[in-house]
Amino acid sequence: MELHSITVSVENIDLAIDFYTKKLYFKKKKDISKIHKKTKTQHRKVSLVSTKSPSIKIIFSTLANSFKPLTIYRKKLFNSGVPYLKFSVHNLEEEYKRLSEMGVKFSLNPQLIGLSKIAVFSDECGNHIQINEDV
Numbered sequence: 001m002e003l004h005s006i007t008v009s010v011e012n013i014d015l016a017i018d019f020y021t022k023k024l025y026f027k028k029k030k031d032i033s034k035i036h037k038k039t040k041t042q043h044r045k046v047s048l049v050s051t052k053s054p055s056i057k058i059i060f061s062t063l064a065n066s067f068k069p070l071t072i073y074r075k076k077l078f079n080s081g082v083p084y085l086k087f088s089v090h091n092l093e094e095e096y097k098r099l100s101e102m103g104v105k106f107s108l109n110p111q112l113i114g115l116s117k118i119a120v121f122s123d124e125c126g127n128h129i130q131i132n133e134d135v
Helices: 013-023 068-080 092-101
Strands: 026-035 042-050 057-061 085-088 106-113 116-122 128-134
Touching: 013 026, 013 042, 013 057, 092 106, 092 116, 092 128
Parallel strands: 085 128
Antiparallel strands: 026 042, 042 057, 106 116, 116 128
């Protein structure tokens, strides 16, 4: 069994696309806009795939953003400093340096915790992301 996709609630889809494609090795796969039949409002769904592991897919959706419990959950996670997503990296120090040089803001600098090195940063769209290197 493999993870098919994960929907990530973001404050701004265009900003999220920019961040994830320019800084996190994703590329846009689909960008669909439709009028919702019941609400008659415009909705957008964007899927990104990892350039490092094409089976990993992230979805941004205005419909997910309009689901209030999800928005509340994401904000509580963010305000508590809890990561919404976790990515594995081969060399945490190199990835930390690369992201820092691109202006990514870290809330937790690289640390050894148990058998893993971790660091946490913001995706600039309302989520914390943890990067993890097993040692």
